[in-house]
Amino acid sequence: MSDLVNSSLRELSAALAAKKVSAVELATLFLDRIEKLNPALNAFIALDRDKTLTQARGTDAALAAGAGSTLTGIPLAHKDIFCTNGWRTSCGSKMLANFVSPYDAHVVEKLAAAGMVTLGKLNMDEFAMGSSNETSFFGPVKNPWDVSRVPGGSSGGSAAAIAARLTPAATGTDTGGSIRQPAALCGLTGLKPTYGVVSRYGMIAFASSLDQAGPMAKSAEDCALLLNAMAGFDPRDSTSLERSTEDYARDLEKPLAGLRIGLPKEFFSDGMDADVRAAVEVALAEYRTLGATTVEVQLPNSGLSVPAYYVIAPAEASSNLSRFDGVRYGYRAPEYADLTEMYSRSRAQGFGAEVKRRILIGTYVLSHGYYDAYYLQAQKIRRLIAADFAEAFKNCDVIMGPTSPSVAFGFGAKSADPVQMYLSDIYTISTNLAGLPGMSLPCGFGNNNMPVGLQIIGNWFGEAKMLNVAHQYQKATDWHMKFPEQMR
Amino acid sequence: MNWEVVIGLETHAQLQTKSKIFSGSSIAFGAEPNVQASAVDIALPGVLPVLNHEAVVCAIKFGLAVGAQIAPRSIFARKNYFYPDLPKGYQISQFEIPVVSGGGLAITVGSGDAATEKFVHLTRAHLEEDAGKSLHEDFHGRTGIDLNRAGTPLLEIVTEPDMRSSAEAVAYAKALHALVQWIGICDGNMQEGSFRCDANVSVRRPGGPLGTRREIKNLNSFRFMQQAIDFEVQWQINEITEGRAIRQATVLFDPDSGETRSMRSKEDAHDYRYFPDPDLLPLEITPDWIAQVKSELPELPQAMQARFQAAYGLSAYDAATLTASRDMAKYFEAATQACKQPKLVANWVINEVRRFMYEGARDEQEEPLPSEVRDGIPGRDVIRIPAEKLAELITRITDATISNAGAKKAFIELWTGPEQKVDEVIERMGLKQITDTGAIEALVDDVLAANQKSVEEYRAGKEKAFNALVGQAMKATKGKANPQQVTDLLKKKLGA
Numbered sequence: 001m002s003d004l005v006n007s008s009l010r011e012l013s014a015a016l017a018a019k020k021v022s023a024v025e026l027a028t029l030f031l032d033r034i035e036k037l038n039p040a041l042n043a044f045i046a047l048d049r050d051k052t053l054t055q056a057r058g059t060d061a062a063l064a065a066g067a068g069s070t071l072t073g074i075p076l077a078h079k080d081i082f083c084t085n086g087w088r089t090s091c092g093s094k095m096l097a098n099f100v101s102p103y104d105a106h107v108v109e110k111l112a113a114a115g116m117v118t119l120g121k122l123n124m125d126e127f128a129m130g131s132s133n134e135t136s137f138f139g140p141v142k143n144p145w146d147v148s149r150v151p152g153g154s155s156g157g158s159a160a161a162i163a164a165r166l167t168p169a170a171t172g173t174d175t176g177g178s179i180r181q182p183a184a185l186c187g188l189t190g191l192k193p194t195y196g197v198v199s200r201y202g203m204i205a206f207a208s209s210l211d212q213a214g215p216m217a218k219s220a221e222d223c224a225l226l227l228n229a230m231a232g233f234d235p236r237d238s239t240s241l242e243r244s245t246e247d248y249a250r251d252l253e254k255p256l257a258g259l260r261i262g263l264p265k266e267f268f269s270d271g272m273d274a275d276v277r278a279a280v281e282v283a284l285a286e287y288r289t290l291g292a293t294t295v296e297v298q299l300p301n302s303g304l305s306v307p308a309y310y311v312i313a314p315a316e317a318s319s320n321l322s323r324f325d326g327v328r329y330g331y332r333a334p335e336y337a338d339l340t341e342m343y344s345r346s347r348a349q350g351f352g353a354e355v356k357r358r359i360l361i362g363t364y365v366l367s368h369g370y371y372d373a374y375y376l377q378a379q380k381i382r383r384l385i386a387a388d389f390a391e392a393f394k395n396c397d398v399i400m401g402p403t404s405p406s407v408a409f410g411f412g413a414k415s416a417d418p419v420q421m422y423l424s425d426i427y428t429i430s431t432n433l434a435g436l437p438g439m440s441l442p443c444g445f446g447n448n449n450m451p452v453g454l455q456i457i458g459n460w461f462g463e464a465k466m467l468n469v470a471h472q473y474q475k476a477t478d479w480h481m482k483f484p485e486q487m488r
Numbered sequence: 489m490n491w492e493v494v495i496g497l498e499t500h501a502q503l504q505t506k507s508k509i510f511s512g513s514s515i516a517f518g519a520e521p522n523v524q525a526s527a528v529d530i531a532l533p534g535v536l537p538v539l540n541h542e543a544v545v546c547a548i549k550f551g552l553a554v555g556a557q558i559a560p561r562s563i564f565a566r567k568n569y570f571y572p573d574l575p576k577g578y579q580i581s582q583f584e585i586p587v588v589s590g591g592g593l594a595i596t597v598g599s600g601d602a603a604t605e606k607f608v609h610l611t612r613a614h615l616e617e618d619a620g621k622s623l624h625e626d627f628h629g630r631t632g633i634d635l636n637r638a639g640t641p642l643l644e645i646v647t648e649p650d651m652r653s654s655a656e657a658v659a660y661a662k663a664l665h666a667l668v669q670w671i672g673i674c675d676g677n678m679q680e681g682s683f684r685c686d687a688n689v690s691v692r693r694p695g696g697p698l699g700t701r702r703e704i705k706n707l708n709s710f711r712f713m714q715q716a717i718d719f720e721v722q723w724q725i726n727e728i729t730e731g732r733a734i735r736q737a738t739v740l741f742d743p744d745s746g747e748t749r750s751m752r753s754k755e756d757a758h759d760y761r762y763f764p765d766p767d768l769l770p771l772e773i774t775p776d777w778i779a780q781v782k783s784e785l786p787e788l789p790q791a792m793q794a795r796f797q798a799a800y801g802l803s804a805y806d807a808a809t810l811t812a813s814r815d816m817a818k819y820f821e822a823a824t825q826a827c828k829q830p831k832l833v834a835n836w837v838i839n840e841v842r843r844f845m846y847e848g849a850r851d852e853q854e855e856p857l858p859s860e861v862r863d864g865i866p867g868r869d870v871i872r873i874p875a876e877k878l879a880e881l882i883t884r885i886t887d888a889t890i891s892n893a894g895a896k897k898a899f900i901e902l903w904t905g906p907e908q909k910v911d912e913v914i915e916r917m918g919l920k921q922i923t924d925t926g927a928i929e930a931l932v933d934d935v936l937a938a939n940q941k942s943v944e945e946y947r948a949g950k951e952k953a954f955n956a957l958v959g960q961a962m963k964a965t966k967g968k969a970n971p972q973q974v975t976d977l978l979k980k981k982l983g984a
């Protein structure tokens with residue numbers, strides 16, 4: 001039974017099909033681990049054993065009736081950014097600490113329809129704004145590899161929960177690196193799809209033109225199976241793309257001979273720590289062994305991605321977060337003299353410092369007289385960045401580089417300096433601006449035995465190719481199977 | 489001193505779609521508060537807008553009807569401000585690139601010989617969503633929020649500052665009001681707020697630079713519009729004359745006092761921080777789509793007026809009056825088809841049908857109906873005699889079965905009474921004319937014998953005496969004789 005905590009989704013599926021384990025037993029196994037290990041990690045912020053087991057019993061019945069699919073009966077947990085019917089959906093904020101969602105997000109609906117069992121809701125940076133999970137109203141998440149370090153963010157709860165094997169899989173969202181950076185810092189595999197592949201309906205908006213939901217799990221194969229269940233056109237999201245269904249696992253077993261890997265020289269410059277560089281170089285050597293060739297590519301405007309992002313994302317956020325006004329749901333200040341005071345107090349008390357900082361930045365850049373200089377300029381840069389990638393992909397099939405410039409850092413190390421914190425996402429942000437898919441997978445360990453992530457950036461709709469590239473590497477290595485000894 | 493008034497209007501027309509502009513909720517008026525507010529309308533976390541294409545069709549119809557350009561690609565933008573009945577904290581509207589730009593409306597100002605024609609240019613028309621309503625009464629120091637209206641589709645129609653008087657502004661507003669109903673995009677109900685206008689008013693020296701404008705908000709009747717603009721113009725002239733500068737402001741009209749008063753000045757105007765809504769794709773309208781909508785568009789009032797003049801020989805005034813609404817125009821044509829008497833039908837529709845329809849409902853200045861008739865009318869704005877029946881009635885005049893006066897009596901009965909056949913009404917009310925020449929001749933002889941004095945006076949050259957004789961003859965037949973026949977017979981007998 002205990003070996004199941006490190007099993008792949010296919011193995012779990014096989015065990016369920018062979019009746020070696022029931023969905024209820026599997027859910028119980030992970031709920032018990034959560035009960036034991038979560039207090040030290042703070043990854044889960046909502047649990048409801050009855051609800052979970054009821055859902056598990058339902059999937060057991062489906063399995064018994066032969067109505068199951070690959071994922072039926074397998075547990076997972078949702079980042080608390082996804083509205084989940086009957087569950088508190090807080091988005092890591094005091095503002096929504098009392099909000100129980102009356103409906104399911106598209107992603108939640110699809111995964112439940114595939115038969116997956118919800119273990120609970122996962123901690124995150126408040127409104128997904130952060131790279132260290134230190135901005136959550138519910139307290140920071142600890143990195144299971146070293147609880148004095150951050151798990152990354154904003155999907156830090158998802159990353160820590162999988163790294164500690166509290167759940168086999170989780171949902172995440174990625175606006176500027178929020179799936180890939182915590183995946184790298186916690187030693188797991190995470191994928192941000194092409195913008196529009198997964199519906200944003202029911203996913204609490206941070207920056208609408210950048211937000212994209214994706215799977216987080218131990219391996220590329222697991223991510224492929226999860227993405228199969230998550231992706232698909234949704235008429236409730238106008239930016240959801242109407243494309244024919246595809247099997248993201250179809251190319252997993254393709255050999256890599258002839259694969260051209262683009263290495264942007266801008267990603268291999270001075271910004272990256274030596275230990276990260278060393279691990280990434282070893283991984284690239286492994287790829288050459290597998291038959292790939294590497295080619296230098298250029299992303300000349302990538303240096304502008306962080307400033308462009310910190311105009312566009314806060315601009316959209318400042319407007320997206322206006323609905324949290326204390327009028328209809330969520331936090332309302334207990335005392336106020338008039339309407340203006342109700343607004344200002346509710347928002348001053350309900351939002352944390354980082355969220356307020358971004359609302360202020362966003363409000364400023366959209367203000368009359370500043371819009372052209374900031375917002376329009378940033379949109380132009382965004383188009384240039386996308387054009388750079390289009391040019392680069394003429395000479396390569398995938399792009400690789402580090403996911404994060406450093407391994408997981410200690411609590412408080414960057415929280416005093418927002419710019420330092422924002423630079424954690426320097427390698428991931430440009431893919432969001434371009435709408436491209438990106439992945440992170442574990443490729444070794446750096447200083448203090450902390451995991452290092454390798455980033456793969458695919459061409460638009462190149463998820464299957466990316467997953468193939470990642471899976472072949474994971475067949476040749478076992479970094480993705482490692483998990484912290486203290487979490488056994 | 490001479491002043492020129494400059495007016496531009498912004499009109500919000502609520503579009504007659506089945507559901508809201510960005511959600512599937514119904515837009516029916518009058519439901520219990522918040523029952524027509526979905527997750528999207530109340531802006532729950534995570535919900536997203538999806539554009540209702542029906543609303544776009546309305547915008548295309550309007551663009552075609554006013555000869556405007558329809559943008560092949562327009563953008564939805566967020567207008568950010570906080571208000572409790574604005575659930576998202578922003579309104580989805582169009583800012584830089586509206587769906588419709590340019591075009592205009594030909595209007596007639598005044599009537600009769602004083603009527604003048606004018607063309608009012610439109611700046612733009614754009615799609616947007618309505619906000620909810622704040623209910624300040626009934627909650628004892630609190631405010632209730634009703635989000636049923638939130639997300640209702642609106643077309644905001646903006647004119648150039650082309651109007652030079654309140655009369656022109658009202659004429660434009662009435663023409664627009666008729667047009668949006670004509671093309672079926674708005675029900676025009678001003679009481680329920682389906683059609684509401686804001687007026688931008690300024691004054692200047694003729695030929696001088698534009699003055700500073702003040703915007704009068706939410707004018708929901710033509711009468712208030714006229715009053716509000718007239719007051720505002722006089723107020724601005726007084727201010728300037730007394731040496732005070734006009735400051736840009738938003739003002740409200742108080743119908744009780746007949747005055748406008750400032751709501752907020754430019755200094756505390758919002759910075760709406762417009763930016764393209766990332767939740768919505770640009771609105772793309774293909775030439776095929778426009779062609780499709782065009783093929784479904786009804787004949788427009790101006791084209792129809794020209795046709796009525798050419799095909800039926802109607803005057804420009806009659807043609808314009810009959811095309812004030814599509815229902816009336818259709819009614820006119822149906823009745824004309826049935827009795828082939830376009831001019832008679834036009835007279836009956838313009839004088840009788842309209843009078844009965846609009847009695848008390850609009851600020852039209854027709855002769856009021858007698859109260860006993862008015863009280864008996866069950867519904868206003870509804871034509872209660874089918875076109876075929878009016879045609880039958882008119883046929884009974886032309887075939888001399890009834891007189892014009894008799895027809896009017898029958899008309900009232902047909903309008904106010906239960907459904908019944910025209911000939912039965914004529915029969916039952918005894919309205920049939922006596923057409924038997926022998927019978928009339930006998931009657932005329934009796935009248936002449938009994939009114940020798942009048943006969944003598946007539947013969948002495950008093951024309952009035954003849955009218956008295958006709959009156960006596962008609963009285964004797966209880967109005968059933970054909971007056972023309974009576975007149976002819978009298979003349980024959982007296983002249984012989």
